[in-house]
Amino acid sequence: MGQRRPWEVDDGLWERITPLLPVVERRQRYPGRKRLEDRRVLNGILFVLYTGILWEFLPQELGYGSGSTCWRRLRDWHQTGVWQALHELLLAELRAADLLDFTRAAVDGSHLRAMKGGVKTGPSQVDRGRTGSKHHVIVEAHGIPLAATLTGGNRHDVTQLMPLVHAVPAVKGKRGRPRRRPDVLYADRGYDYDTYRRDVRGLGIRPVIARRGTEHGSGLGVHRWVVEAAFALLHWFRRLRIRWEIRDDLHEAFLTLGCAIICWRRLAAVQRRHS
The missing domain is CATH 3.30.420 (Nucleotidyltransferase; domain 5)
Structure with missing residues (x-):
């Protein structure tokens, strides 16, 4: 198995994000195309955050879905407060570990x-x-x-x-x-x-x-x-x-997500030192 790319979500972070994501039920009638797995789409969102690539140029061969799919998921998750909830969750974990002053x-x-x-x-x-x-x-x-x-x-x-x-x-x-x-x-x-x-x-x-x-x-x-x-x-x-981003809410989504990733890196680094 190849090495995990830096923008791909590791298991520890994914365990914290999963409960925060809204549950989307698939329609029984005219279900349409199967919804792409949230974790793969999140990897696509993080790829854009890390590299700065434009949505339309997101490489399809990475398996993260299209740029439009990742864009919509970023928007929807921001509107439901996922990124803010993740940031607050990680801040609480940092405080519990005496890593906030x-x-x-x-x-x-x-x-x-x-x-x-x-x-x-x-x-x-x-x-x-x-x-x-x-x-x-x-x-x-x-x-x-x-x-x-x-x-x-x-x-x-x-x-x-x-x-x-x-x-x-x-x-x-x-x-x-x-x-x-x-x-x-x-x-x-x-x-x-x-x-x-x-x-x-x-x-x-x-x-x-x-x-x-x-x-x-x-x-x-x-x-x-x-x-x-x-x-x-x-x-x-x-x-x-x-x-x-022309839309301010989408850039704010990236900004909050970036803050959360910084918190996770600090927490994960300490956990690795103590493991």
Whole structure:
């Protein structure tokens, strides 16, 4: 048996995804073509995420189905909340294994070009006004993404500070109340607005945000570098380096799925070391 391709779902991840997938009953009358197995289609979706290939060029010889089949399944599973549920499940497992650290978190945004326009795009201030979007991410102390959002390329990072904080799910995994808020939140000068500091404090979080007009070398980078590392991991998926989707929900599906895969890699790596 050949070696498993990096984008193909391993047994451990598949065991976690299977209960989350909606059950689709085959019609008794006029059943049509047999539905392609979910695991094979998911491999096709991940192939697109990893390689960035366009849907219409998905190689049929891989056995993952057509690009249109994978596209529809990505859309349907996103609409039923599969990717978000998977991300939350893996975050809970990480917390149960003491691999999440809520003592501090960091936020940042990253621009990407949007080749076909669409919802949540806009002229970028860092790409000569070309149409683009932004990924906004909040990570815990080790750089594990807790939540991610998508906006137009012309949106200021600070406008997503509170939406990001509110997007962090209630993470289970330990006895007692689920954990949702970090103790401290780090951000760079782009988030230097006192009104947002007050909003963050109102949630019981201590904001540590660099001040504009001060010299660099504040030392906050010691804590903020983890969010840059998270962007590097997310943009390692070629489909997240450039936005090809006109529909914002499909790109958000890839973004959430990418966060979940990063969580699974961290969890699986620790499990391998202890096995």
